[in-house]
Amino acid sequence: MNQRDLNQGRPSRIEGDIRATNDHKYSTYSGNKALMLEEPLIFEAGSLDKSGVDIDVITPDINRLGGLERNQTIGLPGLSESETVRHYTRLSRQNYAIDLGLFPLGSCTMKHNPRLNEKMARIAGFADIHPMQPISTVQGALELIDELAHWLKKLTGMPAVAMSPKAGAHGELCGILAIRAALEARGDAREVILVPESAHGTNPATAAFAGYRVEEIPATEGGRVDVAALEERLGPDVAGVMITNPNTCGLFEPDMRKISDLVHAAGGLVYCDGANFNAIVGRVRPGDLGIDAMHINLHKTFSTPHGGGGPGSGPVVLSEALAPYAPLPFVTKSKDYFTLIEEEQSTAVAGDTFGRMTAFHGQMGMFTRALSYIMSHGADGLKQVSEDAVLNANYILRSMDDVLDAPFGHSGPCMHEALFSDKGLADGFSTIDISKGLIDEGYHPMTMYFPLVVHGAMLVEPTETESKDAVDAFIGSFRNVVQKAIDGDNNLLQAPHFAPRARLDETSAARRPILVWNEPETAQAAE
Amino acid sequence: MIRYYTEDHEWIEVENDEATVGITDYAQGQLGDVVFVETPAAETILAKGDDAAVVESVKAASDVYAPVSGEVTDGNEALVDDPALVNNDPEGEGWFFKMKLTDTSELTALMDEDGYKEFIADL
Amino acid sequence: MRYLPLSDQDRGQMLAKIGVQSIDDLFIDVPEKARLSGTIHDLPNRASEMAVERHFKALAAKNIVAGEVPFFIGAGAYRHHVPASVDHIIQRGEFLTAYTPYQPEIAQGTLQMLFEFQTQVARMLGTDVANASMYDGSTACWEAISMARRITKKKKAILSSRVHPHYVSVAKTMARFTGDMVETSLPTLDRVADIERELLESIDDDTSCVVVQYPDILGNINDLTKIAHKAQQHKALLIAVVTEPVAMGAIKSPGEMGADIVVGEGQSIGVGLQFGGPYVGLFGCKAKYVRQMPGRLCGETVDADGKRGFVLTLSTREQHIRRDKATSNICTNSGLCALAFSVHMTLLGEKGLRDLAMVNHTKAVKAADRLTSIEGVEMVTGNFFNEFTLKLPTDARAIVQLLADQHILGGVSLGRLYPDSDGLDNGLVVAVTETVLDEDIETFANALEAIMSGDLS
Numbered sequence A: 001m002n003q004r005d006l007n008q009g010r011p012s013r014i015e016g017d018i019r020a021t022n023d024h025k026y027s028t029y030s031g032n033k034a035l036m037l038e039e040p041l042i043f044e045a046g047s048l049d050k051s052g053v054d055i056d057v058i059t060p061d062i063n064r065l066g067g068l069e070r071n072q073t074i075g076l077p078g079l080s081e082s083e084t085v086r087h088y089t090r091l092s093r094q095n096y097a098i099d100l101g102l103f104p105l106g107s108c109t110m111k112h113n114p115r116l117n118e119k120m121a122r123i124a125g126f127a128d129i130h131p132m133q134p135i136s137t138v139q140g141a142l143e144l145i146d147e148l149a150h151w152l153k154k155l156t157g158m159p160a161v162a163m164s165p166k167a168g169a170h171g172e173l174c175g176i177l178a179i180r181a182a183l184e185a186r187g188d189a190r191e192v193i194l195v196p197e198s199a200h201g202t203n204p205a206t207a208a209f210a211g212y213r214v215e216e217i218p219a220t221e222g223g224r225v226d227v228a229a230l231e232e233r234l235g236p237d238v239a240g241v242m243i244t245n246p247n248t249c250g251l252f253e254p255d256m257r258k259i260s261d262l263v264h265a266a267g268g269l270v271y272c273d274g275a276n277f278n279a280i281v282g283r284v285r286p287g288d289l290g291i292d293a294m295h296i297n298l299h300k301t302f303s304t305p306h307g308g309g310g311p312g313s314g315p316v317v318l319s320e321a322l323a324p325y326a327p328l329p330f331v332t333k334s335k336d337y338f339t340l341i342e343e344e345q346s347t348a349v350a351g352d353t354f355g356r357m358t359a360f361h362g363q364m365g366m367f368t369r370a371l372s373y374i375m376s377h378g379a380d381g382l383k384q385v386s387e388d389a390v391l392n393a394n395y396i397l398r399s400m401d402d403v404l405d406a407p408f409g410h411s412g413p414c415m416h417e418a419l420f421s422d423k424g425l426a427d428g429f430s431t432i433d434i435s436k437g438l439i440d441e442g443y444h445p446m447t448m449y450f451p452l453v454v455h456g457a458m459l460v461e462p463t464e465t466e467s468k469d470a471v472d473a474f475i476g477s478f479r480n481v482v483q484k485a486i487d488g489d490n491n492l493l494q495a496p497h498f499a500p501r502a503r504l505d506e507t508s509a510a511r512r513p514i515l516v517w518n519e520p521e522t523a524q525a526a527e
Numbered sequence B: 001m002i003r004y005y006t007e008d009h010e011w012i013e014v015e016n017d018e019a020t021v022g023i024t025d026y027a028q029g030q031l032g033d034v035v036f037v038e039t040p041a042a043e044t045i046l047a048k049g050d051d052a053a054v055v056e057s058v059k060a061a062s063d064v065y066a067p068v069s070g071e072v073t074d075g076n077e078a079l080v081d082d083p084a085l086v087n088n089d090p091e092g093e094g095w096f097f098k099m100k101l102t103d104t105s106e107l108t109a110l111m112d113e114d115g116y117k118e119f120i121a122d123l
Numbered sequence C: 001m002r003y004l005p006l007s008d009q010d011r012g013q014m015l016a017k018i019g020v021q022s023i024d025d026l027f028i029d030v031p032e033k034a035r036l037s038g039t040i041h042d043l044p045n046r047a048s049e050m051a052v053e054r055h056f057k058a059l060a061a062k063n064i065v066a067g068e069v070p071f072f073i074g075a076g077a078y079r080h081h082v083p084a085s086v087d088h089i090i091q092r093g094e095f096l097t098a099y100t101p102y103q104p105e106i107a108q109g110t111l112q113m114l115f116e117f118q119t120q121v122a123r124m125l126g127t128d129v130a131n132a133s134m135y136d137g138s139t140a141c142w143e144a145i146s147m148a149r150r151i152t153k154k155k156k157a158i159l160s161s162r163v164h165p166h167y168v169s170v171a172k173t174m175a176r177f178t179g180d181m182v183e184t185s186l187p188t189l190d191r192v193a194d195i196e197r198e199l200l201e202s203i204d205d206d207t208s209c210v211v212v213q214y215p216d217i218l219g220n221i222n223d224l225t226k227i228a229h230k231a232q233q234h235k236a237l238l239i240a241v242v243t244e245p246v247a248m249g250a251i252k253s254p255g256e257m258g259a260d261i262v263v264g265e266g267q268s269i270g271v272g273l274q275f276g277g278p279y280v281g282l283f284g285c286k287a288k289y290v291r292q293m294p295g296r297l298c299g300e301t302v303d304a305d306g307k308r309g310f311v312l313t314l315s316t317r318e319q320h321i322r323r324d325k326a327t328s329n330i331c332t333n334s335g336l337c338a339l340a341f342s343v344h345m346t347l348l349g350e351k352g353l354r355d356l357a358m359v360n361h362t363k364a365v366k367a368a369d370r371l372t373s374i375e376g377v378e379m380v381t382g383n384f385f386n387e388f389t390l391k392l393p394t395d396a397r398a399i400v401q402l403l404a405d406q407h408i409l410g411g412v413s414l415g416r417l418y419p420d421s422d423g424l425d426n427g428l429v430v431a432v433t434e435t436v437l438d439e440d441i442e443t444f445a446n447a448l449e450a451i452m453s454g455d456l457s
Helices: A081-092 A115-121 A139-156 A168-185 A202-209 A227-233 A256-265 A274-279 A343-349 A364-400 A431-440 A468-487 A490-494 A506-511 A520-525 B025-031 B104-109 B113-121 C008-018 C023-027 C049-060 C084-090 C108-125 C137-152 C165-178 C195-202 C225-233 C245-249 C287-292 C319-325 C335-372 C396-405 C438-453
Strands: A160-162 A192-196 A213-217 A238-244 A269-273 A293-295 A316-318 A330-334 A337-341 A418-420 A458-460 B002-005 B010-015 B018-023 B034-038 B051-057 B061-065 B070-075 B097-101 C156-159 C181-183 C207-213 C237-242 C261-265 C281-285 C298-302 C308-312 C387-391 C427-431
Touching (some): A081 C084, A115 C049, A139 A316, A139 A337, A139 A364, A168 A202, A168 A269, A168 A293, A168 A316, A168 C165, A202 A238, A269 A274, A274 A364, A364 A418, A364 A468, A364 C023, A431 A490, A468 A490, A506 C298, B002 B113, B018 B025, B097 B104, C084 C335, C108 C281, C108 C298, C108 C308, C108 C335, C137 C281, C137 C287, C195 C225, C225 C237, C237 C245, C335 C387, C335 C438, C396 C427, C396 C438
Parallel strands (some): A192 A213
Antiparallel strands (some): A330 A337, A418 A458, B018 B097, C261 C281, C298 C308, C387 C427
8 A cells, every 4th residue: 555545634423422412401393593594405395296296298199118117116306396496495505605604615716606607607598508409590609618718828828728627627638638639749658647646636546547647746845746757757758747836835837847848858748737727817828938738717716606516627838839739619710600510520630639528519508607706807907906916815824823833835826725734733633623603603614635745734715805804804713723733622522512513424425325315214225 | 473573563473484474553543544555465465665656545556575585375355355454453453464375584674573673762 | 897896906916915016027937039018919909798799690690590491401410499497597697617526515406407407317317326417418429338348357349330420430439549449330321221130140259348329310210129138148238329309209219229328318308409519428328337438427425414415426447547548538527418408307297208209200101291292202221219210312411412402401411421332312300309399390301302303314
């Protein structure tokens, strides 16, 4: 086993037995606590003959189902509309969200999601058009994609962009496949992708998926790529590097241009993970640093909503070297007419494309939202975005570094996220306790235990959409919780005390997975 | 019977050319609650350093490497139903697989118990 | 700027606390040459809400809206009526602006919803388990092929000729890089073509999986039992692809017929057309394969007080832990679309889904009868649900364009789906959902008749 696998330390089971619940002497019949409402599953509440939709049933004279009728009960209970709205509204109240408060999740860029974006995405001319409509009937949609593409190219200083990837990791895959296609086209079979040890897990997963062997490059004491070690490792077997910039420690890679030049000189290509683009948008163009491909998480930098885990969108900007290999389909413009290049024209117009990554043209609903956000800000507003994001993060770094260890804080400013370690906490206290303590304070915790290169990492990203008052209030809570962990306040070990649920038993969940609901009788019979 | 240890936190107990392999108490402690184990099938040929088994906790998944070369004779089926054995008795009931060694001289590169204790003390 | 709350005074105070003179001092790690002095030229500055809206409306006006014209397009995305409460619920900030539920104590809303979604999907598809969703149907299909390789340790995937060509194209693209073999062929307009026999004959001991679409790209529905049986004999998996989940309210699920993995495009329930995305991939399989499944999974457990709760589980399969050995590089699901799917499904319930499915089927039968009554129009599809393929006497692409010029969106030509195959040019795939009115069918049929009687051939 690798030592690193063992260092991921994060407790996953509730310590000791189920805790005594008599800390709330007053109990209720419903199990509710005023506005904290319990809600059953729809399988417990609904019934098979109930429906919240009125349908004019037509009984067919004959059917053409060929004897394949579904006669068995499917098991899908329904609810009336009033019950449905209440069910989901009650569930929604058990969630934390940006709309409720600061969401300092490092590397995730949880910024305010403007409602104008939602309104624009719902205009029928975008929301209610089919991906296979004749091209002449979707000119406005193609123009919108082209417009967003123009912004993304200008903001990154790159000549081309592939719009279809469905999320950041899909974008990474797009970039790496383009790199492999380009190398194969010049008859150069290379085998290795170099990835810094601090990289996000998607980087090695993507490179391995694309058939590459992944090798790690070490970091310097200062939390940057060790350029000397990288240079040492470069050679004819290295297809390229995947580097996050600003990196996962929240630091800018000052030698990025040099890294690009070294990799190019060795015949490789440079993939940049753009997850942290929010720190530099409008102030630095990655294209000026010599990169060949970078994905842009529209759901981070450009504020399309995270939606409780997607959908994302991950367009990939490409250099001249990689542009010919971009995936299908893509939009082209000739005079004032937009065309979608699909398989049919592929040999003539896009002979080198590496192929298709998804059924249709990408996350149109995210394109509309992102463009609405980008236009609202404009070139001047976007520059202010990165400045305020970096300002808020540094303000937190300097407001915390007297109580919490900031492993790279001494060497200078951070970018849009501040990184701390669990050094100095009382014995038996770790990052997870600070996270859970923040929940009681009314915050979503920061990113914990990532990046792996820092022990008990806490990665805090406030984003630019927080006011000074909001950031000050968060700092107050953060300091309070950290102090408890330094003092060894045992109550913290059982936090959260005030959330809809206490700490959950992830160990049992994984040992005996229950992934779907079963009727209680069936469940018992299976015991 | 002699027990050896690797820097990858595996133990291997050898009698003649037959050996039993598992992960150390230190390793299980670091991994936390083990939730899943995949052991190799009998007759699998392993070269020293090959991926031999997989052990998963909630927070980590790790490959267990073959400490020396040989042919697998048995995988511990009990771990499939009760992965907690790895936590409760890592160096006994929680063994991973048994193998027939092809080259016992490979053992000389491994640590003994005292050596391993020193090794983990430095981590 | 309306989304940026810091004032200049705030900024000044914060810079002072940090101990630097200006914002530029925080960007000192950026080399001089890479720093932009002003704003990026050639790009406009900020715009008001009103200005943005005006611009978007002008662009939108250049598109023909599906809901405003007779509309018969399907081929992997379907226009159904979505109840108003679906959109209301997905716009609640607690769902819309939440993150992936990695902190389960304050994400039970999303987690319980995902657990309900997984159960609904598994039951619809007839599988033991389902995951918390994938990007879309096409990527789910590839992930299934890749999962079959991990399970069977074989690399040859056989794709039926009637799997959506874009799905095939995605699989071929990925296979080129992973070293998998993808065997497939083109469909034909021959109504009696026995693709089942072809498929059965192609399965051998090297086969990792057989992929069939149900209903297929031409609209056919066929029993999958024999294929499942043959696949099993050769230790290969049967993967079924469902692009129209409403069909599951009318016809047997692939799981009931023995499919090992069932994937689908969930767009048609709760999620609008949106020009192709975001959609929601469905992924279900037999319980014994769960550890080889890609994507997020939500599981039931208890909290420290003994109360039922939900968590993301089996995450060691995923990239953030497994890194280069992960089952997939996927880092996200399609959470909000899964919510829309689940809300719509809850509103429908079993009764609603079955009724909706029968309305779709009945309207499709009616449209099929009317359109094939036109001289020269032949039916290609055998049994079908709400989509079928017609053979026209001339190239269907031209006809589709002429219909579009009259603001009738009359299906997808096979020429667009299969550009390299001359034999398919006359094929037209027509989908009919509950949103189609009887007069739409009449308008479409009359226009088609008029075009065909002109001198187009």
